[in-house]
Amino acid sequence: MERIEPIEAGGKSLRLVARLDVKGPNLIKGIHLEGLRVIGDPGEHARRYYEQGCDELIYMDAVASLYGRNNLLDIVRDTARHCFVPITVGGGIRSEEDADALLRSGADKVAVNTAATERPALISALANRFGSQAVVLSVEAKRRPGTAGKQWEALTNNGRDHSGRDVVAWASEAIALGAGEILVTSVDQEGTRKGFDVDLMTAVCDAVNVPVIASGGMGSMADLAALTRAASVDGVAIADMLHYKRATFDDIRAACNASAVPVRQVA
Amino acid sequence: MRFPRHVDIDFSEFSPENGNPSPRYGLRQDIQFCRKCVISNQRPSSEVEFRHNIATRKVTIVFDEDGICDACRVAELKHGEVDWEERRRRLVELCDRHRSKTGDYDCLVPGSGGKDSFYAAHVLKHEYGMHPLTVTWAPHIYTEWGWRNFQSWIHAGVDNYLLTPNGRVHRLLTRLAVENLYHPFQPFILGQKNVAPKMAEKMGIPLVFYGEHEAEYGNPRADFESPLRDRQYYASEQSAGMMFGGVSVEELIADFGLEKQDFIPYMPADPTRLSEAGIEIHYLGYYLKWHPQSCYYYAVDHGGFEAAPERTPGTYSKYNSIDDRIDDLHYYTTHIKFGIGRATYDAAQEIRSRDITREEGVALVRRFDGEYPDRFERENFEYMSLPPDEFPKAAAHFEQPIMDREYFLHLADRFRSPHLWVLDGNDWKLRKTVWNESSQ
Amino acid sequence: MTGVVIADYGVGNIFSVYHAFEAVGADATVTTDPALLRSADRLVIPGVGDFSNCMERLSRLGFRDEMLAFIQTGRPLLGICVGMQMLFETSAENGPTPGLGLIPGDVVRVPEAGVDGVRLKLPNTGWCSIDPPAPDTWRGSVLADLKPGDAMYFMHSYVPDVHDPADVLATLSFHGHRLTAAVRRDNLTGVQFHPERSARTGLSLLARFAAI
Numbered sequence: 049m050e051r052i053e054p055i056e057a058g059g060k061s062l063r064l065v066a067r068l069d070v071k072g073p074n075l076i077k078g079i080h081l082e083g084l085r086v087i088g089d090p091g092e093h094a095r096r097y098y099e100q101g102c103d104e105l106i107y108m109d110a111v112a113s114l115y116g117r118n119n120l121l122d123i124v125r126d127t128a129r130h131c132f133v134p135i136t137v138g139g140g141i142r143s144e145e146d147a148d149a150l151l152r153s154g155a156d157k158v159a160v161n162t163a164a165t166e167r168p169a170l171i172s173a174l175a176n177r178f179g180s181q182a183v184v185l186s187v188e189a190k191r192r193p194g195t196a197g198k199q200w201e202a203l204t205n206n207g208r209d210h211s212g213r214d215v216v217a218w219a220s221e222a223i224a225l226g227a228g229e230i231l232v233t234s235v236d237q238e239g240t241r242k243g244f245d246v247d248l249m250t251a252v253c254d255a256v257n258v259p260v261i262a263s264g265g266m267g268s269m270a271d272l273a274a275l276t277r278a279a280s281v282d283g284v285a286i287a288d289m290l291h292y293k294r295a296t297f298d299d300i301r302a303a304c305n306a307s308a309v310p311v312r313q314v315a
Numbered sequence: 316m317r318f319p320r321h322v323d324i325d326f327s328e329f330s331p332e333n334g335n336p337s338p339r340y341g342l343r344q345d346i347q348f349c350r351k352c353v354i355s356n357q358r359p360s361s362e363v364e365f366r367h368n369i370a371t372r373k374v375t376i377v378f379d380e381d382g383i384c385d386a387c388r389v390a391e392l393k394h395g396e397v398d399w400e401e402r403r404r405r406l407v408e409l410c411d412r413h414r415s416k417t418g419d420y421d422c423l424v425p426g427s428g429g430k431d432s433f434y435a436a437h438v439l440k441h442e443y444g445m446h447p448l449t450v451t452w453a454p455h456i457y458t459e460w461g462w463r464n465f466q467s468w469i470h471a472g473v474d475n476y477l478l479t480p481n482g483r484v485h486r487l488l489t490r491l492a493v494e495n496l497y498h499p500f501q502p503f504i505l506g507q508k509n510v511a512p513k514m515a516e517k518m519g520i521p522l523v524f525y526g527e528h529e530a531e532y533g534n535p536r537a538d539f540e541s542p543l544r545d546r547q548y549y550a551s552e553q554s555a556g557m558m559f560g561g562v563s564v565e566e567l568i569a570d571f572g573l574e575k576q577d578f579i580p581y582m583p584a585d586p587t588r589l590s591e592a593g594i595e596i597h598y599l600g601y602y603l604k605w606h607p608q609s610c611y612y613y614a615v616d617h618g619g620f621e622a623a624p625e626r627t628p629g630t631y632s633k634y635n636s637i638d639d640r641i642d643d644l645h646y647y648t649t650h651i652k653f654g655i656g657r658a659t660y661d662a663a664q665e666i667r668s669r670d671i672t673r674e675e676g677v678a679l680v681r682r683f684d685g686e687y688p689d690r691f692e693r694e695n696f697e698y699m700s701l702p703p704d705e706f707p708k709a710a711a712h713f714e715q716p717i718m719d720r721e722y723f724l725h726l727a728d729r730f731r732s733p734h735l736w737v738l739d740g741n742d743w744k745l746r747k748t749v750w751n752e753s754s755q
Numbered sequence: 756m757t758g759v760v761i762a763d764y765g766v767g768n769i770f771s772v773y774h775a776f777e778a779v780g781a782d783a784t785v786t787t788d789p790a791l792l793r794s795a796d797r798l799v800i801p802g803v804g805d806f807s808n809c810m811e812r813l814s815r816l817g818f819r820d821e822m823l824a825f826i827q828t829g830r831p832l833l834g835i836c837v838g839m840q841m842l843f844e845t846s847a848e849n850g851p852t853p854g855l856g857l858i859p860g861d862v863v864r865v866p867e868a869g870v871d872g873v874r875l876k877l878p879n880t881g882w883c884s885i886d887p888p889a890p891d892t893w894r895g896s897v898l899a900d901l902k903p904g905d906a907m908y909f910m911h912s913y914v915p916d917v918h919d920p921a922d923v924l925a926t927l928s929f930h931g932h933r934l935t936a937a938v939r940r941d942n943l944t945g946v947q948f949h950p951e952r953s954a955r956t957g958l959s960l961l962a963r964f965a966a967i
Binding site: 071083240 | 459608611612615621622624625626631632633634670671672674675678679682
């Protein structure tokens with residue numbers, strides 16, 4: 049089969065990531081991180097996405113802050129037994145011990161948000177112990193009113209509370225502290241199927257020199273193409289399209305190939 | 316001075332040592348939490364607000380001998396026994412009977428443009444072929460997103476009458492309701508129940524559809540057997556003995572500078588006129604299985620409804636009842652008086668809808684219930700203040716006409732019931748909580 | 756297939772490596788006891804994070820000497836990521852830090868700019884296509900089931916600078932630079948990428964390794 053040359057002579061492709069938000073035993077999905085609907089069994093869905101050829105998996109524990117801890121150990125372990133792509137886990141990670149438990153259970157990276165905004169030193173502690181490549185900053189970004197969609201505030205607690213922090217400044221600070229990657233979720237766009245917050249992703253990509261994964265708002269392949277044309281994101285996290293079965297990874301990969309977005313070729 | 320700024324409170328009643336604290340408001344001495352949801356047996360049922368004063372003894376939600384509340388039992392019926400196909404047929408037949416052939420409105424849908432009324436009006440129009448007129452009783456103080464959602468509702472395709480009461484009267488009644496009943500939301504509730512029936516009668520639209528059936532969140536379970544709202548809540552023969560803000564109409568006229576016309580929006584409907592006009596107040600939730608979360612999705616899909624950008628204080632939710640800034644205070648006051656905050660109400664509903672587990676509900680209540688609402692504090696206190704130049708007669712009855720936090724919190728303490736609250740040093744704690752059911 | 760022993764000296768996603776081998780039907784064991792290396796048929800050395808941290812742990816926990824003894828037996832060893840990097844002479848990470856010196860060359864930082872001068876993002880994280888240095892290089896190796904251009908998952912900021920071209924098993928194209936993706940020298944195989952994270956292509960490598 050002929051190999052399609054990627055646009056950049058870099059050999060690196062856009063990472064197509066399946067994002068699974070979990071509450072208790074359930075895979076859930078909302079709009080603006082609200083109205084969380086039960087979709088089904090997380091492990092089953094993860095396995096299906098792996099078999100369809102996703103590049104990576106992200107698990108976010110949507111109620112972790114409520115219980116003060118991450119509850120995904122069992123799900124992660126089970127997934128790591130069957131799915132051999134990188135797994136990032138976030139939600140309620142507050143200490144090195146929390147991260148260690150997850151990394152020992154099959155996670156490759158841990159994502160921090162709420163705890164990091166309260167105690168930024170957590171990022172350096174994790175980076176020093178586990179390496180920057182294992183530490184992801186998760187940002188829930190909401191447009192600040194009156195800024196014409198050019199400034200964003202970082203929310204915490206699954207989009208429920210304010211941190212007061214400017215997203216771009218916070219991203220830079222977190223990278224300086226040792227985070228090796230950023231997952232940016234647009235609260236305004238997520239679940240709406242109206243496309244990514246391209247300005248947000250561009251602003252973050254321009255500010256940092258680490259990989260950026262864009263999350264929130266993908267309604268169609270055109271949205272993905274529009275995003276990659278405008279912002280140098282390294283990956284996209286997809287949830288709604290997959291969980292509501294509007295597309296499979298084969299569809300997404302085929303569409304990327306058709307619009308010359310470089311992606312991994314799967315036999 | 317009718318309303319002193321400070322009233323001495325006997326704090327000994329709230330001592331941890333008080334083994335027999337007496338309940339206020341006619342509430343039950345024993346505190347119990349539903350085994351299935353998180354509501355407590357202190358939850359008051361709907362009040363006939365226009366006769367509500369401080370001596371009113373509350374009717375509370377019923378728990379059966381298995382420790383399960385009426386609302387959960389109704390939910391069981393909803394998910395089980397109720398033949399929704401049959402109910403839907405009855406709705407079709409009701410609509411067929413009322414559907415206009417002469418180009419007129421054929422039903423009235425009261426609402427705010429929130430997710431539930433959005434769904435109600437839209438589904439009646441597009442699935443049941445009706446021609447609804449929507450009517451809105453204005454919130455005390457619109458939130459930005461509440462106003463936008465209201466506009467989106469209209470622009471999704473409905474006619475609407477917005478009735479906004481005289482701001483001065485509404486503020487005065489709100490302040491009085493807070494002072495006498497610690498119930499800032501009363502003026503809103505009065506209109507919410509009265510305006511639609513009266514409007515229906517004036518406009519000649521006999522069929523009125525509210526949304527969710529009130530039996531679903533704790534009004535007497537037997538109510539669920541009927542699609543109709545009990546008339547006593549919105550209609551009354553006798554004009555004697557009416558009270559607003561816990562003050563009689565006569566006193567409001569004599570002492571507070573109001574006149575008879577100021578009460579027009581708040582008065583219950585005349586039952587005779589309602590009967591003659593054939594007005595029927597139905598709950599759409601009797602005919603269609605109501606799922607608030609699904610209403611959210613529906614409203615987003617069909618009309619661009621937006622959840623609030625931040626959660627409401629005292630709860631985790633961003634889409635329940637988000638159009639009125641005073642709402643923040645409403646649930647704070649229910650927490651003070653009944654030990655039940657907004658998170659409890661939201662979680663109880665979501666447990667019954669099977670969107671969350673009881674375990675999660677308990678954790679949510681523990682985390683959010685009773686949180687002090689400071690986000691709109693300044694505006695809300697300004698609203699409830701009665702500067703003498705704006706309220707010359709009324710302000711004279713208040714030692715401190717201008718409301719501030721200290722005043723509001725002192726009032727709170729005057730309304731706490733000793734059987735619910737204990738004062739531990741400087742901290743108020745609930746004697747019993749859903750996350751720790753053994754008494755303090 | 757015979758047994759694969761995976762050295763657990765406290766770094767690396769041991770859980771995933773173990774289950775990946777299990778998934779391809781290998782008989783895998785994870786051990787924190789260096790003595791078990793002596794009787795292993797095949798040995799896997801994982802590793803992530805800081806190079807000097809990995810080297811230090813390898814020695815302190817007694818794995819270093821056992822590993823060298825194992826290598827003397829000529830039985831196959833697979834180093835993954837930093838596990839591969841440690842086979843070289845030095846690493847520039849916090850360095851120069853000495854490695855085991857088994858393969859001529861040094862570990863250097865991945866270029867921070869492309870050949871066109873454009874600044875790049877590090878770590879290099881994601882799927883990259885790998886190629887054989889010559890058409891037949893992969894025959895009979897752990898990459899025998901792969902086609903040129905197949906992708907593997909990388910997550911690194913450092914990469915080996917191999918002195919003997921014959922040791923290069925696979926390369927990747929990185930913004931105009933050609934970097935070493937995998938090495939092979941005698942019974943040593945090293946991969947910069949993570950086969951346990953590279954879905955089918957990665958699993959095929961592990962299956963091949965277990966069957967050598």
